[in-house]
Amino acid sequence: MKIYFLPKTVLGKWSVWLVVAFIILFAVFQLLVLSGQRGGDTFSDNWLLTIPIVLAAICGISSLIVGLIAGVKSKERSILVFVAMLIGLFDLIFVLGEFLSPH
Numbered sequence: 225m226k227i228y229f230l231p232k233t234v235l236g237k238w239s240v241w242l243v244v245a246f247i248i249l250f251a252v253f254q255l256l257v258l259s260g261q262r263g264g265d266t267f268s269d270n271w272l273l274t275i276p277i278v279l280a281a282i283c284g285i286s287s288l289i290v291g292l293i294a295g296v297k298s299k300e301r302s303i304l305v306f307v308a309m310l311i312g313l314f315d316l317i318f319v320l321g322e323f324l325s326p327h
Contacts, residue, residue: 225301226301227301227302227303228301228302228303229302229303229304230302230304231294231300231302231304231305232300232302233294233298233300235290235291235293235294235297235298235300236291236294236298236300236302236304236305238290238294239287239290239291239294239305239308239309239312240287240304240305240308242283242284242286242287242290242308242312243283243284243287243307243308243311243312245279245280245283246280246283246284246287246311246312246315247311249276249277249279249280249283250276250277250280252276253273253276253277253280256272256273256276257273261273280315281315281319284311284312284314284315284316285312285315285316285319286312287308287309287311287312287315288308288309288312288313288315288316289312291305291306291308291309291312292309295309
């Protein structure tokens with residue numbers, strides 16, 4: 225079994241690009257917060273903050289799912305896909321934690 229650094233399959237490349245989109249959207253969210261944007265009492269009070277963080281969560285979880293499919297179906301064994309799946313798993317755990325124990 226050979227392990228590469230860059231993905232060789234289309235699904236592996238999708239997984240990596242989805243995690244790149246996750247990082248960019250999360251950075252946009254952080255920049256908006258640093259610029260003075262604040263949320264309200266509910267999640268959707270400020271749509272300028274809601275849209276990037278929801279899209280980031282979708283991209284992160286999708287990266288995990290696509291990476292798993294690439295690993296199982298296409299036998300993708302690249303370091304970047306494993307890192308993308310790990311970031312997606314952390315994102316999934318965070319999102320589940322927010323839903324299962326709201327604060």
